[in-house]
Amino acid sequence: MEKKKRRLNIVDIVVIVVILAAAVFLGWKLTHRGGDIPAARRGTIRFVVEVDGLRKDLYESTADLVPCQMAASGSLVDGYILEAWANPVEVVSIKAKSPVNQSLEQELLPEEGVEYVNAYYLCECAVDLNDKLNLTGNQEIRLGRSYYLKSVDIEFSGYIISMEKIEK
16 A cells, blocks of 8 residues: 655634744733832831830830841841930820730729820831832831831830831
């Protein structure tokens, strides 16, 4: 028996071209999802964290440690506590978490003869301004939001009371 050599006919060529075109189109779609990715727009956010009802002696010892680099989740972040200042305040009661059940708050009376202040910490962090969230570590920087102010030596819970974005 003789073997016939098979040649490509026009139908085979059209099928090959369609398969190649589909592969090129699929590859292009996978590499260009959602358009171009915008370049990172680095900037700085400068904000003030207010810590209410802090013992004056505690504030003074932390103010001596400023300026310092900020930390979050066990590592240093690209942010700094630049400045600290305080205003005297009269404290009537102190709300604290119960040592037995952390979900319960208890009210304590301030110690006699101890002075208290509202402390303010000026912070500055580098961020990607294209991001929808202004993040330092895993915390958002947003006006009115509670903020866990932390460095290697300082750890307070306060509120962000002012914020300014500086584009570089």
